[in-house]
Amino acid sequence: MASLGERLRHRKTEVFERALGDAVMDGPAGEAELVAALSDLPLSRHVSVIAVLGDAQGSAGPQALRHVLTAEGMSRDVRCAAALALAKRCGPAASADLAQALSVRDSVLKRYAMVGLAGAGDDSAWDQAFVRLKQILRRSGPPPGLRVQHLSAQSQVVSAICYLGRHLDGAGGVRSVRLIGEVRGHWDRLGAAEQAWLTEIWPGCLPDGPPAVDVLPPESRRLESWIRDLLFGPAH
Numbered sequence: 001m002a003s004l005g006e007r008l009r010h011r012k013t014e015v016f017e018r019a020l021g022d023a024v025m026d027g028p029a030g031e032a033e034l035v036a037a038l039s040d041l042p043l044s045r046h047v048s049v050i051a052v053l054g055d056a057q058g059s060a061g062p063q064a065l066r067h068v069l070t071a072e073g074m075s076r077d078v079r080c081a082a083a084l085a086l087a088k089r090c091g092p093a094a095s096a097d098l099a100q101a102l103s104v105r106d107s108v109l110k111r112y113a114m115v116g117l118a119g120a121g122d123d124s125a126w127d128q129a130f131v132r133l134k135q136i137l138r139r140s141g142p143p144p145g146l147r148v149q150h151l152s153a154q155s156q157v158v159s160a161i162c163y164l165g166r167h168l169d170g171a172g173g174v175r176s177v178r179l180i181g182e183v184r185g186h187w188d189r190l191g192a193a194e195q196a197w198l199t200e201i202w203p204g205c206l207p208d209g210p211p212a213v214d215v216l217p218p219e220s221r222r223l224e225s226w227i228r229d230l231l232f233g234p235a236h
Contacts, residue, residue: 004030008037008049016045020052024234028058035060038068047081051235054085062090066097080112087116088232099125102132111156118159119227123167126175133160134182142191152227157194162227165202168217180205180212201226 023030
């Protein structure tokens with residue numbers, strides 16, 4: 001039988017895809033093979049390998065993902081995959097990396113970084129994420145085609161609020177009041193699906209809600225699961 005490394009480099013897609021799953025099951029040795037394969041696999045397969053590194057085990061994966069996320073010349077798809085894989089793999093320890101990604105010029109990478117923070121980040125990126133939410137809400141109007149069941153993947157507002165709302169400082173806290181004020185002040189920039197989501201998950205923040213200082217934060221675990229249940233599952 002061919003070795004794992006040989007199967008990861010096999011020209012047949014079905015052999016390659018089975019090898020990805022085997023690499024995850026093979027623990028640190030399998031992870032080392034995944035990292036090594038990145039140096040000579042076709043670029044078209046890099047996203048798949050990066051995504052699977054989010055599920056692997058060992059010491060080499062996080063460093064490889066951080067390199068991909070920050071290195072010059074990497075494609076957008078690969079860097080976005082690295083942002084999500086790093087969040088899955090490292091949890092709160094990925095927060096600084098994801099916060100740094102919020103400062104890049106690529107708006108798509110910023111979206112993935114925010115999703116990673118929403119699902120796994122600690123509160124250290126709160127100010128950067130709030131600035132990003134303000135940028136998003138300065139858009140000309142709500143994006144078309146948003147559906148409530150797909151908001152975790154479609155809406156930048158939802159992922160930002162999931163992150164920011166997980167790390168508020170209680171009713172009347174500075175963060176809480178700032179976030180409620182931003183949402184209420186730009187309610188007309190939200191799509192109908194985004195408004196419906198907020199009405200269901202955090203009704204106190206609506207424009208007709210009580211004074212901002214009296215509004216309780218949304219349930220943190222519920223916000224986290226909104227992102228994680230749909231986007232943090234196994235890649236393979």
